[in-house]
Structures are given as C-alpha cells and as structure tokens.
Amino acid sequence: MTTTSLAKEKLHVINTHVHNIDGIAKVTGRATYSFDVKLPGMLYGKILRSPHPHAKIINIDASKALALHGVKAVVTGKDTLGVKQGIWRRYSELCDEQILPVEKVRYIGEPVAAVAAITEEIAEAALDLIEVEYEVLEGVYEPYEAMKKEAPEIHEGVERNINVTRHIEWGDVETGFEQADYIREDHFFCGGQAHMCMETRSAVASYTPEGKLTIYHSNQSAYYMQALMAGVLGMKEGNVRVIAQYVGGGFGGKFELDGAIFTSCILSMKLHRPVKVIYTREEDFIATKRRTPMHYWVRTGIKKDGTFCAREARVVSNGGAYTGMGATALYLTGFFHSFPYRWENYRYDGYRVYTNTLPSTSMRGFGAPQAMFCSEQQLEWIAADLGLDPIEMRRKNGHYAGYEVPGQAFIASCGLDEAFTVMKEWIAKKGKLPANRGIGFSAAGFMSGGIFNWFDTPYSFSSAVVTINQDATVELHIGATEIGQGSNTTMAIIAAETLGVKVEDIKVHSGDTDHCPADLGAWGSRQTLMTGNATKRACEDAKAQLLEFAYAKMGLNIVYDLDIKDRWVHIVARPERGMPFDELVTIALRGKDGQRIIGRGFYTPHRKGMISPAYSYMLQGVEVDIDPETGKIELLDSLTAHDCGQPINHLGLIGQLEGAFSMAAGYGYLEYMPYEDGKLMNPNLVDYKMIRATEMPETPIHDIDTYEPEGPYGAKEAGEGLTNPTAAAIGNAIFHALGVQMKECPIRPHMIVDALKEKAEKEKAGK
Amino acid sequence: MAFKCPACKKQWDVSLQVARHIFGTGDKKHREWIESQGVSYADLLVQQATNPGNASYQTVADLVEKAQDKL
Numbered sequence: 001m002t003t004t005s006l007a008k009e010k011l012h013v014i015n016t017h018v019h020n021i022d023g024i025a026k027v028t029g030r031a032t033y034s035f036d037v038k039l040p041g042m043l044y045g046k047i048l049r050s051p052h053p054h055a056k057i058i059n060i061d062a063s064k065a066l067a068l069h070g071v072k073a074v075v076t077g078k079d080t081l082g083v084k085q086g087i088w089r090r091y092s093e094l095c096d097e098q099i100l101p102v103e104k105v106r107y108i109g110e111p112v113a114a115v116a117a118i119t120e121e122i123a124e125a126a127l128d129l130i131e132v133e134y135e136v137l138e139g140v141y142e143p144y145e146a147m148k149k150e151a152p153e154i155h156e157g158v159e160r161n162i163n164v165t166r167h168i169e170w171g172d173v174e175t176g177f178e179q180a181d182y183i184r185e186d187h188f189f190c191g192g193q194a195h196m197c198m199e200t201r202s203a204v205a206s207y208t209p210e211g212k213l214t215i216y217h218s219n220q221s222a223y224y225m226q227a228l229m230a231g232v233l234g235m236k237e238g239n240v241r242v243i244a245q246y247v248g249g250g251f252g253g254k255f256e257l258d259g260a261i262f263t264s265c266i267l268s269m270k271l272h273r274p275v276k277v278i279y280t281r282e283e284d285f286i287a288t289k290r291r292t293p294m295h296y297w298v299r300t301g302i303k304k305d306g307t308f309c310a311r312e313a314r315v316v317s318n319g320g321a322y323t324g325m326g327a328t329a330l331y332l333t334g335f336f337h338s339f340p341y342r343w344e345n346y347r348y349d350g351y352r353v354y355t356n357t358l359p360s361t362s363m364r365g366f367g368a369p370q371a372m373f374c375s376e377q378q379l380e381w382i383a384a385d386l387g388l389d390p391i392e393m394r395r396k397n398g399h400y401a402g403y404e405v406p407g408q409a410f411i412a413s414c415g416l417d418e419a420f421t422v423m424k425e426w427i428a429k430k431g432k433l434p435a436n437r438g439i440g441f442s443a444a445g446f447m448s449g450g451i452f453n454w455f456d457t458p459y460s461f462s463s464a465v466v467t468i469n470q471d472a473t474v475e476l477h478i479g480a481t482e483i484g485q486g487s488n489t490t491m492a493i494i495a496a497e498t499l500g501v502k503v504e505d506i507k508v509h510s511g512d513t514d515h516c517p518a519d520l521g522a523w524g525s526r527q528t529l530m531t532g533n534a535t536k537r538a539c540e541d542a543k544a545q546l547l548e549f550a551y552a553k554m555g556l557n558i559v560y561d562l563d564i565k566d567r568w569v570h571i572v573a574r575p576e577r578g579m580p581f582d583e584l585v586t587i588a589l590r591g592k593d594g595q596r597i598i599g600r601g602f603y604t605p606h607r608k609g610m611i612s613p614a615y616s617y618m619l620q621g622v623e624v625d626i627d628p629e630t631g632k633i634e635l636l637d638s639l640t641a642h643d644c645g646q647p648i649n650h651l652g653l654i655g656q657l658e659g660a661f662s663m664a665a666g667y668g669y670l671e672y673m674p675y676e677d678g679k680l681m682n683p684n685l686v687d688y689k690m691i692r693a694t695e696m697p698e699t700p701i702h703d704i705d706t707y708e709p710e711g712p713y714g715a716k717e718a719g720e721g722l723t724n725p726t727a728a729a730i731g732n733a734i735f736h737a738l739g740v741q742m743k744e745c746p747i748r749p750h751m752i753v754d755a756l757k758e759k760a761e762k763e764k765a766g767k
Numbered sequence: 768m769a770f771k772c773p774a775c776k777k778q779w780d781v782s783l784q785v786a787r788h789i790f791g792t793g794d795k796k797h798r799e800w801i802e803s804q805g806v807s808y809a810d811l812l813v814q815q816a817t818n819p820g821n822a823s824y825q826t827v828a829d830l831v832e833k834a835q836d837k838l
Contacts (some may be wrong), residue, residue: 144817147813147816147817148813159807159808159809160809160810160812160813162809162812162813162816165790165791165793165812166791167787167788167790167791169784169787169791297819314816316816316817349790349791349815349816351812351816
C-alpha cells in the first residue's frame with residue numbers, strides 16, 4: 001500500500017497500524033455474540049413460515065403443537081398489537097410490514113407463528129404440528145408484471161403495486177441532448193444479492209415482571225432496534241434495552257426489525273422467560289432482505305471530444321413484499337448514477353414496485369453498485385464507439401474539490417484525478433495481454449453518512465461521552481455499533497489522538513442502549529465521520545477541562561499554548577516543559593472535589609446538501625481471464641485507487657477495502673438469486689456461489705490521501721463505497737477481452753457463451 | 768411565464784417541470800389533483816415507468832397549463 005500524506009497536523013496515533021481492540025476477544029472465542037448468550041431458564045424459539053408467496057391466513061390452530069411435551073408457548077399475529085412498522089417512521093404509508101401478519105402473507109418465508117420450547121429440537125418439531133389454513137392468492141414476482149392493471153393487489157390501496165417513486169433532476173436535459181454529437185441508450189438488469197453475514201439473524205429476549213425488556217441482538221443500530229421495538233410493543237424506549245456488543249456482520253441488512261428479535265420478544269413477554277431465536281442459513285436467505293434488483297434504462301449524450309452533455313436514467317426496481325430501506329436505495333441509486341462526473345444536465349426517475357418475493361432493501365453500496373454497473377459500462381462502450389481514451393474521457397468530466405452537484409451536494413475533497421493517473425499507469429504496465437484476457441476499470445464515489453432523517457429521531461445523529469479515570473485511563477461511551485468493521489478501534493484511535501494518550505488507554509463502550517448515548521448506527525458509511533466527530537468533540541471538551549488545571553498548576557504566561565501528546569502534557573513551544581498526563585488527572589480530580597472529568601460531544605450535519613456531508617472516491621481495476629468455451633471468469637489481478645481523506649487506521653482500511661472488493665466481485669460474476677414462482681432456488685452456500693479466498697486475486701491498494709474538512713482529522717468514508725465500481729470493472733474487462741457487452745449482473749458463464757455466439761453470428765452475417 | 772403547481776403552488780418556468788415535480792412528490796395532495804382532472808395517477812405513472820419518452824409528463828404538463836388561470 002502506497003501513501004502520500006497531506007495531513008494538516010502532525011499525528012501521533014492516526015494512520016498507524018492498529019489491530020482491532022476487540023481482536024483478541026474474537027480470536028480466542030471470548031467475544032459474546034447473540035448466538036452465544038445463555039440466560040438462566042432460557043427457552044428456544046422457532047418460526048413457522050409461509051410456504052405461499054401470496055395467501056390469506058384463514059385460521060391458525062396451534063393446539064397440537066401446544067400439547068407437545070416441552071413446548072411452552074405458540075404466538076401468532078393475534079398475540080401482537082398488530083402494528084405495521086418500518087424504518088421510514090416519518091412516512092406512515094411506508095411503514096407497511098407487520099411481522100407475524102394477521103390477515104395475509106406476501107412472500108415465501110414470511111413468519112406466521114413462533115414456538116418457544118425447552119430445546120431447539122422440540123421447537124422445530126412443534127412447527128410441524130401447527131395447522132394453518134390459507135386461501136392461496138395469485139402471486140406476482142416481476143415488477144413490470146406487478147404494474148399491470150390485471151396484477152393482484154399486494155398491499156391494499158396501493159395502485160398498480162407502485163410502492164415509491166423518486167425523481168432527481170438538474171439542468172435542461174432536452175437541451176443537453178440537443179447539444180450532444182452522440183447519444184446512446186441501453187437497458188440493463190442488476191440482480192439481488194444476499195447480505196451473507198457470518199452471523200445469521202439472532203436474538204435473545206428477556207422480559208422481566210417489572211416491565212423491562214432486555215434484548216441481545218445482532219444488528220447495525222442498537223438505538224433503531226430499541227425505538228422500533230418500543231413502537232411495536234407499545235413500550236417506552238427506556239424500558240427496552242438492546243445489547244449488540246459483538247455483531248457478525250451487517251452489510252445493510254441488519255438495521256431493520258427482523259423475525260428473530262420480534263418473535264423472541266413476543267414469546268418472552270408472554271412467558272416471562274428468556275427466549276432465544278437463531279436463524280438457520282436457509283432462513284437468512286429466504287426470510288430477511290436482499291440487495292434490490294433493478295431494471296435500468298440509461299440514455300447518455302456526449303460531444304465528440306468527450307464532453308458529457310446530458311444523461312437520463314429510469315429505474316424500475318423489484319421491491320419485494322415490503323418497503324424496508326428500499327425507498328432510500330431508490331433515491332441513492334439515482335443520485336450515485338451521476339457520480340463521479342459533472343453532468344450539467346441530469347434526470348433520474350425511479351419506481352419501486354411491490355412483488356410477492358423476498359423484500360429488497362439496502363445493501364453495502366446502497367443502490368450505487370447497480371448504478372455503476374450500468375453507468376460505467378455504458379461510458380466504456382461510448383469511449384470505444386468514439387475512439388476516445390476511456391480514462392481521459394472520464395477525467396475530463398470528473399468531480400473535483402469545490403464542485404457542487406447542482407442542488408444536491410458539495411464536494412469539499414476529491415482525489416479522483418490522481419486515481420485516474422494511478423490507474424492509467426497500472427494499465428500501461430500490463431502491456432499487451434494474451435488472448436481472452438482483459439483489463440477493465442470503473443470509477444465511483446460514495447457518501448460518508450446520510451443527512452436524511454426519515455427515522456425522525458429527536459437525538460443528534462451521533463453522540464459520545466468520555467470520562468477520565470483516576471488512573472488516567474479513559475472510558476469512551478458511544479452509540480455506534482461495532483459490526484466487525486472496526487469502528488470501536490477507529491473511535492479509540494480518534495480519542496487517543498485527541499486526548500494525547502495511547503490507544504490502550506481507551507476503553508470503548510458501545511452497542512448497549514442502557515449505557516451508551518443514542519447514535520443512528522452503522523449504515524451508509526456514517527460512523528467514521530459522524531461518530532468520529534462526536535468522539536473528537538467529546539475528547540476536546542475533556543481535554544480543555546484538563547488543560548485549565550495544567551495552566552493553573554504550571555503558572556504559565558497566558559500566551560503559551562499547552563497540548564498533550566503521548567501522555568505528556570507540555571508547552572507547545574517548549575515540549576520538554578510539562579508533566580505526565582496521569583499527574584494532571586490527579587490534580588484535576590482534587591481540583592474538582594473528586595468529580596471525574598467528563599467530556600461530551602455530538603454531531604448532526606447541517607447545511608451539507610441533500611445526501612451526505614462528504615464523499616469518497618475510488619477506481620477499481622481488474623484483470624480477468626475468460627474461458628470462451630465455458631464462459632468461466634477468473635480474476636487474475638486488481639488495483640484499487642482510493643481516496644478516503646485522512647485514513648484513521650491503516651490496517652483497518654486495508655481490511656475494509658479488501659472485504660469490499662471481495663463482496664463486489666461476488667456481485668459482479670457469482671452471487672445469483674434465481675426465483676421460481678416466488679421461491680428462491682438456491683438458499684444455501686452450496687448452490688449460492690460466493691467468492692472464496694482461493695479465488696481472490698492480489699488486491700494492492702493505492703491510498704490517495706486528501707483532507708476532508710468536515711471529517712475528524714480529515715477522514716471520510718472507506719469500505720462501503722468500493723462495493724460500487726467492481727461489477728462494472730469486471731464487465732469492462734470482459735468487453736476488452738472478448739468484445740461483448742454484458743448488460744446483466746451478475747455476469748454468468750452462459751451469458752458470455754451466448755454473447756460470443758451472437759457476436760460470431762453477427763460477424764458471419766456482416767461478411 | 769411561470770407555472771404554479773396546482774397542488775402546492777410552487778412554481779417553475781416550464782409546465783413540464785411542474786409535471787415532474789408532481790410525479791416526483793407523489794404524495795396524496797398531488798395525486799388527488801391529478802385524479803381530479805379525470806386521469807389516473809397510477810396509469811400515468813406506469814406508462815412513464817414502462818415506455819420510452821415523456822408522454823405522461825406531457826399529459827400532466829398540459830393539465831397544469833390549463834389550470835393556471837384558476838390558481
């Protein structure tokens with residue numbers, strides 16, 4: 001990994017190699033995930049799921065199940081308040097999902113009833129004894145079919161099953177196209193993708209007679225879970241405690257309520273005993289949510305010299321049975337489809353349509369991977385059509401620091417230009433390639449947290465509280481959720497840098513709503529910037545309080561500046577004059593009548609446009625080899641050129657980017673979710689193909705340091721955005737290797753074989 | 768000439784922009800205004816989503832123009 005540093009100040013802790021502070025607990029098996037939680041008297045829950053994609057529930061008879069020895073309770077929708085919930089709380093029409101529905105089911109795998117028993121096996125056996133009478137309704141599985149007049153109505157009163165529409169526009173698109181020398185239109189389809197967290201959805205709920213509900217749950221936002229569960233249970237938020245200390249991955253699939261948390265709570269409240277519900281891998285496939293499948297139509301107009309004139313895009317997405325985070329994904333795909341270029345004229349219309357399939361939602365990249373698969377391939381084909389250098393054409397139209405995406409966003413830092421240079425050099429070094437081998441690249445950008453407040457939280461988006469102990473160690477309480485991405489380590493580094501101590505002095509407390517301040521959690525690449533800012537401010541607050549005592553003790557001329565670095569409190573101009581940090585802490589404790597120093601910090605973005613306070617930029621290059629007979633794709637090499645502002649943890653950054661590349665490559669050519677009549681045909685890890693370690697190429701990273709003024713120490717997003725360019729880069733590599741254009745994602749072998757046949761036939765006809 | 772949205776009174780220079788705004792907003796108030804003109808919001812939306820061109824937007828833009836003197 002090469003680095004060019006533009007950091008504005010001399011940093012002592014930031015951008016060093018720091019191993020995850022929870023790494024030892026994890027590798028020694030002491031980290032307690034929800035899966036590991038065992039409470040006295042705990043029961044095991046299992047969920048009965050709908051076998052039908054669309055059906056009315058006529059009756060549920062649980063008497064035989066209840067008679068089974070060891071079964072303690074069976075719950076159905078009638079045991080709930082019947083609240084239709086959703087994460088878009090500001091918009092009641094988008095809160096459309098009743099977990100354990102009373103009237104009808106809308107997809108195969110939807111929860112219908114849940115059992116609690118003394119063992120998991122008994123609970124499983126009891127499911128077979130529950131008799132559910134359904135009236136099966138006609139189902140509809142594709143959005144274009146669902147919009148037809150004769151299509152069945154999935155949600156009452158939602159005409160033509162259109163769930164959400166989104167429109168983005170700036171400039172004068174018609175005039176832009178009139179100015180273009182060349183116009184190209186293409187249709188694409190991007191499929192779904194399973195989040196595939198190592199830890200499946202899981203929860204342990206414990207309701208006690210005094211009215212307190214404690215939930216251990218695998219999620220991306222303990223605060224969201226607390227608020228949403230309080231809403232569906234009719235409880236005060238303060239009486240719901242959510243603990244998510246260790247979480248085995250989220251990727252956008254774990255910040256909505258799921259069947260595990262809901263049924264474990266309902267069962268626990270009925271029995272006043274702890275109940276654990278763990279999803280199997282198959283349940284995780286068929287009954288959670290997925291990346292949103294999208295049909296894209298893209299029309300682009302450019303001048304002969306490569307100047308971009310206008311772009312218009314239209315998306316129809318398969319929303320599945322419920323809204324989830326789909327409304328946000330529908331907006332963001334349209335917004336990021338314009339990235340990372342300066343389109344003077346741009347228009348996007350998005351339509352999200354209900355179908356009787358697994359609900360679609362956010363997933364790492366939040367709609368942008370689909371957007372870039374279409375955008376970046378089409379640009380490559382345009383460059384080829386016009387005989388333009390694809391890198392220089394993109395560079396000429398690329399974002400730069402100081403650019404404003406009209407009415408949407410302000411770009412304060414941007415390393416895109418350098419990324420193009422790095423990519424150009426890498427491609428040039430490859431020289432002439434053998435037959436059936438190609439290099440492709442794709443550009444992208446991404447947000448550093450969302451500005452939107454559809455959740456309608458009254459709290460700051462991020463908050464932090466820091467407390468200095470007598471022994472000079474530091475307690476950092478944050479509401480951020482550590483989901484394996486290393487956010488606790490990131491916050492420890494920011495705290496250590498700000499307070500002037502060591503990382504090992506910082507104890508991070510997160511993922512517990514009883515003890516940590518509210519924070520929107522880990523989604524949309526928000527924690528480094530937002531929780532990072534809150535952490536930095538809390539530490540600055542504590543540090544300022546401490547330094548007041550240092551000034552008094554040292555009797556300094558007030559023009560001198562004091563600072564703390566490496567546990568040494570000192571005069572900035574004369575670093576040898578000072579005192580140890582722990583001595584200052586003791587003085588401050590005495591001076592404050594024994595009260596500990598407490599610093600508070602918070603962050604909510606203001607006046608930062610429509611989407612995000614800051615944007616990262618990246619280019620992904622790949623070299624692929626394709627077997628023209630079988631269509632099999634092999635990844636041989638890659639290069640990532642990435643601008644995440646000031647990296648906070650060098651080691652963590654590498655891990656995040658490698659992980660993003662792996663997930664994105666899987667989306668590009670492997671991870672396929674075929675449905676037949678609403679049923680997922682490959683809900684297991686034998687038939688659902690993910691990229692394996694042995695299939696990963698080398699992943700060198702060129703880190704382009706910029707300084708993002710809105711971020712803590714200049715930091716911004718890293719790790720989610722790199723999911724965006726890779727599928728398109730693979731498509732572009734195939735285009736350069738074989739001369740075929742791939743318009744469906746994931747790109748599967750038979751598509752390549754078919755495209756080559758079609759190409760050969762055309763060439764034959766042309767002769 | 769400026770064109771006002773008949774539902775919320777926001778205004779733009781061209782009627783087509785008002786139509787785009789109406790579809791883009793898509794809330795109850797804007798849907799109801801379209802329905803009050805004797806056309807189906809859902810039909811227009813589906814037509815726009817599934818067909819090339821901007822026929823639905825143009826239909827609503829024409830209705831917006833006709834409605835201006837009543838605003």
